[in-house]
Amino acid sequence: MNIKPVLEIKGLSVSFRIKDQYHPAVDHLDLTVNPNEVLAVVGESGCGKSALALSIPQLHDMERTRVEGKVLFKGTDLIRLSSGQMNKIRGAGIGMIFQDPLTALNPLMCIGKQIEENLDYHTSLSTKQKRERVLELLESVDIPNPVRVYEQYPHELSGGMRQRVMIAIAIACRPSLIIADEPTTALDVTIQSQILDLLKQLQQETGSGIILITHDLGVVAEVADRVVVMYAGEIVESADVFELFRHPQHPYTRSLLASMPGSHTKGEPLHVIGGIVPSLQDIPRNSCRFASRIPWIQQRMHEDHPRLSEISPGHWVRCTCYQHFHFEDETKGEAAHGTTRDK
Numbered sequence: 051m052n053i054k055p056v057l058e059i060k061g062l063s064v065s066f067r068i069k070d071q072y073h074p075a076v077d078h079l080d081l082t083v084n085p086n087e088v089l090a091v092v093g094e095s096g097c098g099k100s101a102l103a104l105s106i107p108q109l110h111d112m113e114r115t116r117v118e119g120k121v122l123f124k125g126t127d128l129i130r131l132s133s134g135q136m137n138k139i140r141g142a143g144i145g146m147i148f149q150d151p152l153t154a155l156n157p158l159m160c161i162g163k164q165i166e167e168n169l170d171y172h173t174s175l176s177t178k179q180k181r182e183r184v185l186e187l188l189e190s191v192d193i194p195n196p197v198r199v200y201e202q203y204p205h206e207l208s209g210g211m212r213q214r215v216m217i218a219i220a221i222a223c224r225p226s227l228i229i230a231d232e233p234t235t236a237l238d239v240t241i242q243s244q245i246l247d248l249l250k251q252l253q254q255e256t257g258s259g260i261i262l263i264t265h266d267l268g269v270v271a272e273v274a275d276r277v278v279v280m281y282a283g284e285i286v287e288s289a290d291v292f293e294l295f296r297h298p299q300h301p302y303t304r305s306l307l308a309s310m311p312g313s314h315t316k317g318e319p320l321h322v323i324g325g326i327v328p329s330l331q332d333i334p335r336n337s338c339r340f341a342s343r344i345p346w347i348q349q350r351m352h353e354d355h356p357r358l359s360e361i362s363p364g365h366w367v368r369c370t371c372y373q374h375f376h377f378e379d380e381t382k383g384e385a386a387h388g389t390t391r392d393k
């Protein structure tokens with residue numbers, strides 16, 4: 051069966067202006083999200099995940115940002131839409147959930163009215179129908195006592211409850227796509243798990259596609275169907291979640307996985323590859339962007355202008371360096387290079 055993606059991103063570049071020059075934080079990126087699918091985008095801080103997330107609903111400050119390529123939402127290129135056209139899609143076709151509901155919610159408006167605002171803008175429900183729909187939404191995100199919460203203000207709710215409200219707002223108009231940018235990062239582990247279960251359950255009920263941005267591989271393992279690993283503005287690996295966790299290939303993916311609590315042998319320290327994500331001006335644009343963090347791999351083992359190659363059906367990896375990467379070489383390599391790392 052031919053499934054039509056809800057989101058197709060083609061050749062997307064998002065560049066920020068720094069001292070009158072534009073530097074891509076997302077660089078010629080392609081990805082698709084299908085209905086009924088949770089696509090996780092992972093990477094360390096500074097890899098370009100939020101730059102990507104904000105470019106879908108066109109939320110960048112266009113005074114300082116250049117967005118190029120195609121962002122096709124059910125076939126319509128969002129980059130080409132006017133702000134009026136975009137407003138109609140934002141909140142209706144596309145729902146958004148961000149890390150910090152306290153800044154996203156209006157502190158002066160009660161919860162019920164905030165959810166109703168979205169319905170006001172995108173539907174023609176009567177006042178009575180709107181209230182009923184809001185109570186139904188609060189119930190669907192497992193908020194106890196929806197009638198009371200309807201009247202409450204954001205500061206009266208716990209972090210987990212506020213995030214449930216954000217989810218209720220995001221799903222209010224039954225969007226085909228939900229963008230969740232670090233939705234559980236601010237929450238403690240038990241609540242995190244409940245929120246993720248809720249997202250997954252709602253997604254299964256509505257058939258929407260979710261793009262889940264996170265730095266946390268534990269979150270990925272819990273809910274994702276497919277995973278895209280980003281490094282310095284590029285996808286370095288993408289695969290089905292099981293394949294990625296069982297057969298990670300790119301040195302960056304492998305180091306992310308090896309640094310996950312629970313992934314290492316008992317009693318041994320977590321494995322962490324040294325170095326940091328380069329700043330935008332320092333990203334090497336024509337060679338392997340991860341090379342400087344694995345200096346024990348010789349330059350000739352890397353590709354010039356590395357491309358994504360499909361190494362097994364649906365499993366894509368960038369640069370040939372993955373074929374030469376072994377963790378045990380790291381210590382030898384460091385000795386040979388005289389490099390030291392923070393302990």
Ligand SMILES: Nc1ncnc2c1ncn2[C@@H]1O[C@H](COP(=O)(O)OP(=O)(O)OP(=O)(O)O)[C@@H](O)[C@H]1O
Binds near residue numbers: 094
């Ligand atoms: N408005 C901006 N102006 C200039 N540079 C920016 C701007 N926003 C982000 N950047 C830079 O773009 C790169 C990607 O940032 P981005 O926030 O997308 O990363 P991220 O992976 O989402 O990290 P985090 O999880 O910390 O948000 C970083 O180098 C960041 O410093």
